[in-house]
Amino acid sequence: MSDPAPQSNDDGYRRGLRGYLSGFLIAALLTAVPFWAVATGRLSAVATIAVIAGCGIVQFGVHLRYFLHVDLSPGKRDELHLILFSLLLLIIMVAGTIWIMVNLNLRMLVMPGGDM
Amino acid sequence: MTSQELWSLALGRLDVDALDFLKAFYAPSENDDILSGAAWVVILGAVTVVALLTIFRAWRPLFRDWLTSVDHKKIGVMYIVLAMVMLVRGVLEGVVMRAQQADGLTGGFLSANHFGQLFSTHGTIMVLFMAMPFLTGLINIVVPLQIGARDVSFPMLNSVSLGFTTAGAALIMISLVIGEFSTGGWTAYPPYTGRVFQPGVGPDYWLWAVILSGVGSTLTGINFVVTIYKERAPGMGFMQMPMFTWTALCTAIMMIFAMPAVTVSSAMLVLDRYLGFHFFTNDLGGNMMNYANIFWLFGHPEVYILVLPAFGVYSEVASTFSGKRLYGYGSLVAATMVIALLSFTVWLHHFFTMGQSADVNAAFGIATMLIGVPTGVKIYDWMATLFRGRIRFTVPVIYLLAFMMLFVLGGLTGILLANPAVDFQVHNTLFLVAHFHNMLIPGVLFGLFAGYTYWFPKIFGFRLNEVWGRIAAFNWIAGFMLAFFPLYVVGAMGMTRRTMAYAEPAFQIWFHIAGVGAALLTAGLASLCVQLWVSIRNREQTRDIGGDPWDGRTLEWATPSPVPEYNFAVIPRVHSREAFASAKAAGAGYPEPASYADIDLPGPTWTGLVMAIFGTTLGFGLIWYMWWLAALSFAVIAVTLIGRAIRGDRHPRVIPAAEVAAEHRAWLARIRALPAAPRTQERSPANRGMAAPEYRDLRP
Known part of the structure; x- marks a missing residue:
């Protein structure tokens, strides 16, 4: 370091x-x-x-x-940007996946006669 | 122990029936002849290469100068050679499929299983083993030169990445000779690729090839992000980077985040197939819809990983060959970043019809339409760059113009597909196949060809033949249009994709037209081979001595051709955006450095080669259940990597300052004696790589 x-x-x-x-x-x-x-x-x-x-x-x-x-000092700005960007992508991927899969699951549950 | 048990201990599930090259002899039929013929082509190709290497005593130079080299330019060339080999196979498979469908009204000549293998290998190869190695090769060659660096940040890791990618490609080639490939398409959706429906080796070939190359691409991404962040020449801020480097940076970042998704989804499918897990099975709580979700978390960013570097090539080509600075640099950078981010927000549009609610579909549909905006910005920027430029109609420019027209058409059909209501109508039809070929051939492939033509003299020291380059370009362009525009029509008429035969006579004429297109594409491929042959034969007439055959604008053209191992005798100091163009305009294109210093270079290593060989045997052992082979290969890989980590680079080299100075001064003396070529003589033998000054940045 x-x-x-x-x-x-x-x-x-x-x-x-x-x-x-x-x-x-x-x-x-x-x-x-x-x-x-x-x-x-x-x-x-x-x-x-x-x-x-x-x-x-x-x-x-x-x-x-x-x-x-990695801290908030100007010399570490690049690393901080990359970490924040990683965080954003992870949130998009995880939140998107949960949204999609939960939505699909809900629509499976309301099927008449279905026993999940 | 019976002989049966001994056999399966040594060779797993491999037996004589798996040897494709024998099938034509004991079960002759049209289908098996083609299967065995392809296997024999691979075998004879390998034998020919080995024989040629032996005849020309090339083994030692091959190992010493290439396979163990960590020079980024040589690694880049090896990536592109790999891509070209895979391109030949991918195109020929496409041609066989076009021929089958042209004959599809009467059932054609292939078996359904063989057709399934063809479209699966075609897609896997073109995306992961043709386009990816090709663009990785271009990035490897160009980026360190454009940013004024000596090499990438981690040269050994670069060689390891190439090793893993090669291992994946080798597995795909082996599948042609031994056993069969998956019939599950390039996306390999379970449960169809699960153990119940395809118990054979096919999906396992797909899985291990994808996992190996995925690891390689992730490492490449890490390497290039660090290189571009840390190795830029003094004075080069982010907003002074050439456009190709910008697109390479965004692609590298996307690789880091997208490739692990496919590695994970493949690893989960491996657990399902090998260890009886139930991630994606029909029963016991498996959920195959999550496979589609995770796969496309990779799959959509992947198409932008492919197309962004091509956009970078087009940017360089547009400004160089119109003799103008790149129009709207800031907006191009912003558009590249917006595309990189938005590409992670649209993956659901690949499965609009999977059953989620209209709200979810609408959100992703809108995101998909939004991504057309930054791409549109780029098109306008390139048009404005060409506007009132003195355009030279070289081969890269021909590809650029074809791209700008055809890509906009493909983009418009993409906007249609982004609407879930429309997508429901044409989902899984040839309309979609036409759309993504329309994006990937003019968008990616033409860009890669343009880059190949543009940077070829930098690496090899002579230009490619212009006439055969044009013949190839026109064949590719016309062949693409004839082969894929008819698919829009039959797709809209309802013909589903991945279908080998049909009963509707109205389709037939369109498939005949597409067959003609496929023939032209084959001619394009052949022309590329002829071009390479003719160019090598006539290399003295197109010799690039000065290193600047196109009146280039960025730093890579300030070096000799071929570029010395250490790239720059002295690391340049950058003062402006198009560093070399502004230096030339100020009459200081080739400064004599005040002093030279010793140059440290990393030593050659066997690590990458070990990864390639034992990565292949690891995959092969796992595919055929030869557990001893898999364990042995894994041990060799682990010991090699850990040993290298402990012992470090044992053969670092130092090039003494005096040697650098002598070489550089000799080159400077040579170029001072060269007659400068005006742009009107760019394609004639008078162009020796020294550009005559022209009006620069003449703006109204």
């Missing part, structure tokens, strides 16, 4: 290590929380799913920020 600011090797190594370590800790925490929610069963089913989904989405951001080094 290239750091834009000129600095000594030692300094850069320590900064890099600190970044990776904090990324690792946050990522581990975001993994542990959903495990805890499922293992203990303290939360309702809906809340559990919400916690898993929420932690998963934050996890994306953590990986991008700490491991892939």
